[in-house]
Amino acid sequence: MDYWGYGPKPKRVKDGMRLQSEKISKKWWSDRWLFALESFGWKSRLDRGLNYARKGQVYNLEIKKGIVTAMVQGTKSRPYRVRMELKVFPDRVWDRVITVMGSSASYTAKLILGEMPPNIEEAFLSSGVELFPEEGGNLITQCSCLDSINPCKHIAAVNFVLAEEFGRNPLVIFHLRGRSRKEIMDELGKRRGISPKEKSINQEDKQEPKPDAGEEIKVEPLVKGISRFWEPGEGFKSFKVSIVPAKLNLALLKRLGLPVFCDREKHFWSLMKRVYGAAVEEAKVAALSDEEETKE
């Protein structure tokens, strides 16, 4: 059944933040976010936003401490402005949470990797708070549409897009609650005696991606090469290749793991196994194939 059959279609948004996954997310914390909203009775209303999210009607999503803003394009020419506020935890709560986190290396480990620690909710519960929004309105939602029902489908759509964003960048949830990943790491470090000014190795801001080969390699200007215009330079003589296959299959991908946006783990690995297997087999054949022989 076509949902849009009920009324006018919303206007198309160029480069809207269309949902990328069939299911919203396979990550438990995204589910947890949506579940938290569902649990206070929003389920049916949320569903109305799902198609908006799938269609890509949401754009300009911004996540700040305590505030989420986004634009949603509906049927009217003018897009709606959605704003959500979530209570930021006070310092003393964060202090307690971080103390709990510091008691097990696995919290730090996950934070360093940019992953959501599996037992994170306990850390907050033991400090007397809930990480995810609870019923009772500590999530305030507003939309510029005329719909009297809150949450409207626009708010719902933003929530789906937000949940997917959490799936890829889980630590944004902490940010929403008042502490960025870096701030948490700094505090954890402080407890180990690291002064926060010093930059820790694992917290370096992402640098410009370097080319695969590292630093710039200097070469002489062309005119200097006239005297040996046609020949490779000195270093070429010792340039050798060896045609021995890898000892370990898929080593690079095993090191990298699944790309974070990929929600079909089994498919990914079976595809890659086939790709690498076939490429290596064909490479072996191509390396030693003999066109003279095949010609005869």
Added chain:
Amino acid sequence: MIVLHGGWVSNGSNNGSFYLWAESSGKALKVKKPSAGAGVRPHPFTLSAADMKSVLQSLNFPGIFGIRSKQMEIKLPTLDNIPCASTGLISAEYHEDYGKPELSAWKVNCTKLPVFESFNWLLHYSERSDNANPEVLFSGDLLYWTRAAKFILELILRERFIPSVVERNSSICGVWKPVLSDEKDRERFKALVESMPPVSRSIEESSCGEEASVQNMVSGFLTVFLDSAVRNWIDRREYEYLENKCYYRDDVFSIWVESLCSDRLEIKASKHQERILIEHLTSWSEALNAPGREASWITCFKLEDPVDGEEMWTLSLHLQSADDRSLLIPLQWIWNNDEKTKGVVKEDIGRLQERIIGDIAKAARLFNPVERSLESEAPVSCALSMDEAYRFLKEGACLLEESGYNVVIPGWWLNRERKLGLSLKMKDYQNKQGEGEKSFFTMDSLIKFDWNIALGDENISREEFEKISQIKAPLVNFRGKWIEVNRNSIQTILKLINNAEKKGISLASALKMKFSGQEQDINIMECSFTGWLDNIISGEEQFESVDIPAGFKGTLRPYQEKGFSWMDYITAKKFGVCLADDMGLGKTIQFLTLIMHHKEKMNMKRPVLLLCPTSIVGNWKREIERFTPGINFMIHHGTKRLTGKEFVEAANKYDLVISTYSLGLRDKQVMAEVDWYGTVLDEAQGIKNPQARQTRAIREIAKGYRVALTGTPVENRLSELWSIMEFLNPGYLGTFSDFKRNIALPIERYNDETSLARLKRIIQPFILRRMKTDKSIIKDLPKKFEMKVYCNMSREQATLYKAVVDEMMNNVHDSEGIRRKGIILASLTKLKQICNHPALFLKDMSDEGERSEKLRRLAQMAEEILSGDNRMLIFTQFVEMGFILQRYLQSHFAREVLFLHGGLRRAARDSMINRFQEEADGPPVFILSTRAGGFGLNLTRANYIFHYDRWWNPAVENQATDRAYRIGQERNVVVYKFVCSGTLEERIDELLEYKKGLAENIIGSGESWLTNLSNEKLKEIFAIREI
């Protein structure tokens, strides 16, 4: 000759096309000095698009329909308004001035090749053997790209690539991207960037109009070629399956995969999706730029064997000092964080703790049991089951190490010797008659061995081995130590010991195991033979030297004596041998000594068959007459040769029958009827093509012992080597196609040193090669040695020669005085021209090598010489002959040949001499006219000198020789003087030898003495004498 160039032209970053262009020597020779014109002019000797197509076809280019041609402007070194020819191209000396060339643009016909097809084609280029079309030369810059392509192949084989995205123009494309994070790969990338030939950069710069980024060019080439290869090789069914299965086809993952696996490279994505792809794939692949481990402490994982009686293995965590690898600190110290720790570590412990936790977390992704250690506040170790420990050894350790961690694993795992292996000892062979040692083997003789299963240096009994082989676990504790038990090795061992005991193992496969040290996946610790077989195979000189036969007139140098004894020892055991001494070390006389010895001591009753190229039949005759006149020989050659029964009967009356390779095919039937005592091939390239009919015919004729004589380093031409070995010891190197795949192609295409080393070990028992340059072995060699090379005449030469002599004799009869003198001198010149080449006399300038035996012989010898690191001079007194030689040798070897003659300007001469002497890869052949180049020059880079024709004045010849044989010469110098057998050349040469010393003064003044001879004497000297 055509010189082929290749170039990469970028189109934005990570994109571009591969182009070929070529220079044609045919066109270059005809270039005339152009009038200076405005604008960019067409390159005067670039190959046309149509010609390029046929050249590519002749080189087996697989994608001929995908090529596209266009003109591109390329800046090339230019002089006098003409582009300079690349090194290697034969071009006329049209430059008037040898000034400094400058770069200027030319319109060049360029051909764009389809990527995947050119990748395959570049891979197949062999730096060691000839092209499919010997007229085409790969220039240095194209060679550069062939190696770059081979580097890509290596990256694919080693799985050093990942799926990713690149931005091209304004869109993004899925791409299989090379990963060069390994130290060695980074170095090679750097080498490629730094050594790119300027011409390749010039193409890029001319097309993009600014200074090219060489780095971008190389990474663009690598990325585009690798991507194309992987895309073409992957199994699309998997992708299609995925596509069908997916309900949701519009998400990032699906569009990315589609772009990676299909022909639709460009990703049709919204900005939102592009952002997700680029952002996440960038951070995803960043993990490969192994965290710059400048840290002084590195997280280290150490696998420890289970303590006695325990089941679990331990993976303990440590910090290892980067400066002192032996310094391992248990992690507990870091968590304790006390004074002791601070004293040793000298770093901010808090930060270190944090980093270690991060390391462990990352390591857990690579080897998940590590995750368990994180359950504690202060992780120090985790316990592993045996299967986990095995997985760690097989995979985890390697992944961790690659990611920049250190790994310590038990020594028994690393120690290759601690693996299961087998040693084999040949059982003393008793044949049924109880006559003791078997007198000979063939390569497929089955030999029984005593065997021992070994684990390192410990032997394992059969019972123990069976016990081990029944355990299903991958790791077994044996006598207190752990070993890996692999199902396949157990199967291999069982099969081998069964054969060794019962059926026997063929000599060929036993030798293969011995020389490679392994059989499938097990080690062959030892494979030894007994008695004389051991002597031969171990190559140790345990054979006694044989007395030199009385019938040998002359002296053998010690190394020649050894060569003769060696041949005798091995051929007596019915193995074939190849004597591969350098040219000029006397292979002929070593072999003649062997025949003489067989005749005197071995009661040889049947004839030996010798096959050689036509041009050296005369040489053999002369050497036999001089050194072993006691050998009765017959020459089977020419139109009057014996046929059928007559041949067989006649042959049986002689000791030696000399014939040619071509007759080996034509007279195969009669030759096969003789029961030869032995079969010998001189200049074994007569069987160089393993599949040729001639080669097969010769293998069928061969009987008795087999000897091959060759001066070419055999490992340079591998199919020829196989063919020689197949003649000598059939079956030894396996079938030709196996040999090609497993040994020849890896060596030829990829310079595979392991295969080359193994091949050398395998052939070593049956090949003896001494080199002139090897002064330590051949101490008794003179520094210069001269030799005459006797050549026959072709039929055309003989006919012409006879006609000129007849005409001269007619004319001299009726003339006197000056006129008579004139006739004689003119005829002398004509005859010398005919001996050199009919074209020189007829001025018909079709100079194919078939017409002159001298030229053929020269080309053969030059081929051998140029296969080593040698350079040669060729002197001739006829300028026209110089041009014939230059043209012929250039097209024959597809290499530039220099020619210095009186018509050249000083600057041109100096540049040639300079290039010959100084250039690292300069032209190795230098022709000089005796008049213009016979004195004054210093050409010590040459170590071979040819006098193509004779001056009849030893002083002039010596002076020419001394161009190379002089101060500054570091190698021995070999001088060859060419003589046409049966002609006046030989006659005058004899006279010179006879009157040596005395005659020098008389004859030395020139050729006029000839004019004073009587008519009878003249006829004696001039007329053809039958060989």
